Amino acid sequence: MIAEIIAVGSEMLTPYRQDTNSLFLTGRLNELGIIVAFKTIVGDNLDHLTSAARTAIGRADLAIFMGGMGPTQDDLTREAVAAAVGIELKRDHEIVTALYKRFAERRLQMPENNAQQADVLQGAVILPNSKGTAPGQWLETEFDGKPRIIALIPGPPHEVREMWDTDCMVRLREKVPPAAMATRVLKVAMMGESAVDLRTSPIYKKYANVETTVLAGQGQVEFHLRATAATKDEAQAEVDHLADELEEELEDAVFSSSGESLEEIVSYYLQMRNAKLAVAESCTGGMIAERITSVAGSSRSFLGGVVVYSNDLKTLFADVPPLMIEAHGAVSKEVALALAENIRELCNADIGVGVTGIAGPGGGTEEKPVGLVFIAVSDGHKHEVVQRRFFGDRERVRRWASQQALDMVRRMLI
Amino acid sequence: MIAEIIAVGSEMLTPYRQDTNSLFLTGRLNELGIIVAFKTIVGDNLDHLTSAARTAIGRADLAIFMGGMGPTQDDLTREAVAAAVGIELKRDHEIVTALYKRFAERRLQMPENNAQQADVLQGAVILPNSKGTAPGQWLETEFDGKPRIIALIPGPPHEVREMWDTDCMVRLREKVPPAAMATRVLKVAMMGESAVDLRTSPIYKKYANVETTVLAGQGQVEFHLRATAATKDEAQAEVDHLADELEEELEDAVFSSSGESLEEIVSYYLQMRNAKLAVAESCTGGMIAERITSVAGSSRSFLGGVVVYSNDLKTLFADVPPLMIEAHGAVSKEVALALAENIRELCNADIGVGVTGIAGPGGGTEEKPVGLVFIAVSDGHKHEVVQRRFFGDRERVRRWASQQALDMVRRMLI
Numbered sequence A, B: 001m002i003a004e005i006i007a008v009g010s011e012m013l014t015p016y017r018q019d020t021n022s023l024f025l026t027g028r029l030n031e032l033g034i035i036v037a038f039k040t041i042v043g044d045n046l047d048h049l050t051s052a053a054r055t056a057i058g059r060a061d062l063a064i065f066m067g068g069m070g071p072t073q074d075d076l077t078r079e080a081v082a083a084a085v086g087i088e089l090k091r092d093h094e095i096v097t098a099l100y101k102r103f104a105e106r107r108l109q110m111p112e113n114n115a116q117q118a119d120v121l122q123g124a125v126i127l128p129n130s131k132g133t134a135p136g137q138w139l140e141t142e143f144d145g146k147p148r149i150i151a152l153i154p155g156p157p158h159e160v161r162e163m164w165d166t167d168c169m170v171r172l173r174e175k176v177p178p179a180a181m182a183t184r185v186l187k188v189a190m191m192g193e194s195a196v197d198l199r200t201s202p203i204y205k206k207y208a209n210v211e212t213t214v215l216a217g218q219g220q221v222e223f224h225l226r227a228t229a230a231t232k233d234e235a236q237a238e239v240d241h242l243a244d245e246l247e248e249e250l251e252d253a254v255f256s257s258s259g260e261s262l263e264e265i266v267s268y269y270l271q272m273r274n275a276k277l278a279v280a281e282s283c284t285g286g287m288i289a290e291r292i293t294s295v296a297g298s299s300r301s302f303l304g305g306v307v308v309y310s311n312d313l314k315t316l317f318a319d320v321p322p323l324m325i326e327a328h329g330a331v332s333k334e335v336a337l338a339l340a341e342n343i344r345e346l347c348n349a350d351i352g353v354g355v356t357g358i359a360g361p362g363g364g365t366e367e368k369p370v371g372l373v374f375i376a377v378s379d380g381h382k383h384e385v386v387q388r389r390f391f392g393d394r395e396r397v398r399r400w401a402s403q404q405a406l407d408m409v410r411r412m413l414i
Helices: A021-031 A046-059 A077-085 A093-105 A112-118 A157-173 A193-204 A232-253 A262-272 A287-293 A311-318 A322-328 A333-347 A394-413 B021-031 B046-059 B077-085 B093-105 B112-118 B157-173 B193-204 B232-253 B262-272 B287-293 B311-318 B322-328 B333-347 B394-413
Strands: A002-008 A035-042 A062-066 A089-091 A119-121 A125-127 A136-143 A146-153 A180-189 A210-217 A220-229 A254-256 A277-281 A302-308 A351-357 A372-378 A383-389 B002-008 B035-042 B062-066 B089-091 B119-121 B125-127 B136-143 B146-153 B180-189 B210-217 B220-229 B254-256 B277-281 B302-308 B351-357 B372-378 B383-389
Touching (some): A021 A157, A035 A046, A035 B046, A077 A089, A077 A136, A077 A146, A112 B193, A136 A157, A146 A157, A193 A210, A232 A254, A262 A394, A311 B302, A311 B333, A333 A351, A372 A394, B002 B046, B021 B035, B035 B046, B046 B062, B077 B089, B077 B136, B093 B112, B119 B136, B125 B157, B136 B157, B146 B157, B180 B232, B180 B394, B193 B210, B193 B220, B193 B232, B210 B232, B262 B394, B277 B287, B287 B302, B302 B333, B311 B333, B322 B333, B333 B351, B383 B394
Parallel strands (some): A002 A062, A062 A146, A277 A351, B002 B035, B002 B062, B062 B146, B277 B302
Antiparallel strands (some): A035 B035, A089 A119, A125 A136, A180 A220, A210 A220, A302 B302, B089 B119, B180 B220, B351 B372, B372 B383
């Protein structure tokens, strides 16, 4: 079975936006042994969209349309697919009612144009959308005498994921021979890509049956391992064996062996050790707190913290002595450590983090250039302060600094 | 003239890699007033590639193939395009000689398969490649009685850029009427997509010459306007005129009229008013601070703030009386307002922001469900507190809450 993914939206035909949903979908299709043979990106133009739909449904067994399912006049996917396949759209009154109800619950009046979201391809199954208003559609039909599956799903990434995993995977699994694929994702913090590859390529090159992809960015290197075999156990054994060898080589630089993010791992370790965390951030401006609190349940181990951008606030909220700032500068080892120690004590936490640096693009000097960051972690008994120079733009410096801080917390908890 | 970009390479049909060259090419084509109507991604498979080539050359005036131009057996673009158009490939002996010379200069023997890089579509102009071995090709022909331009260029990004700018732009400029394009981006905060569209589609539909794309997500709706005309001034006048009408209709819901982000606008207004901001965040966990500090130069107007996840910290860092939390709950109008008022006073800021809510997925009750958020802004003289119920996952609730808070600060500064 070959698939085509059609991403619908004029914004993806500008120099500014890209389709990213198709990466997620491709991963899921590959799990089922389905190959993506074509991806098409087409704008909100009825002729173009109908042409793309006809081509896709002509050449692929499975055509997945993403986007163009909303309530606006630009949302033309339903209409284009109906025209391409030569079937009718019917307005589904249950969906219309549900739409009215959804608006009523929010005490809003439903704009009339919303009703087009209830137009369903004749013969299609309706896929409920728990994350948005536009339902999806699943049609099994014939085209030019060949069996075809056509899926219509909304474009917002969280809706794509939810709808695909809830309603599409089960339907598709029935259509393909049981495939036995196993995957693993290992993540490594704060090591360069070439250093990691130098040490690991002799290892993963031995495993001809495991497809290994090495990806680097944002202060981490990821190994994506994938194996296909006669049985799930066999495939799993192959990826696990390689994963074990990689972990042995890289030791505790590997922070995640099942794909978790660094903030998830830190949250997990904190809860396991029953430890509470507090942070005092200057140049990262809340990014460390934001990353930790993005993990559900993080309130059990994260107390909070302070964003002390100005010097006054460093003193007010984290008791950093003005004389220390005067003597060493706000961006200094001493201030980073004071932030970590003091926030820990003030918040009655077990571990404190302090970060101060120059994110840029302005504010650098010869002595203290853009990208210079001091990061401190303390648990009251021992502490660690590191000085780093990160390269790149403001966002990259902040991201790497937050990554370094989270990795130091992780190492302190191991 | 409409264009289609065909990116060739099986790696772009995995979950890990994306075509990015097309963003660069789209920018260049738009400069000439050429619209990209389709993008296709296809693997190194002769049947698939030939089918994609036939489709593209059938529907677009200009078809640009990137990739599949190298010396390996996987490099099939030349062969596929020849088959699709129904013309011959001829081996060019000058290119073969040049290839031999290139290898000889490096004291290497040329592998035989390298010679396929010299196979040229009959009638095509050869485009020299200063950055690699595979030359490009430029063919002006007819297909189904219609004039067609077909460009074949290698895939590596630096080769694409060099070859496009050196050899393709000049050729293309001769083919299109001198045209100029102008663009504008308007952004609207905290209004639903369909409500915005209902009010604005009667306006933008009147402007047949301006292409309007409406994008929604993360608590904002964006209008991307684009017009092409004989001169830059004329094109600019068209988009500006529509932009003015849209702003008039939506009034101060439009926070940005040249594409700036909400945090950039807030930073800009703060600096313009010489006002200082401080924030006290609970459920947003630092996201508001992180967003503001992502703007370069924000330290001039952002003092900092506190992330008060636990009740103790709400009292410690933002003086919220424990009795208030007991009486109304941590997620309440009263606590949101106390956070805003107190952080403003404590930090000696002009404007204070307080946010408290239930981001989920846990922690909701019937009375205070997941997604309930109170957001307060105060400038010491006047204040505003709103109660909102956001839908979606943890990330979405937090994002919308931070968006609402930033938009309230913006409105207070207008």
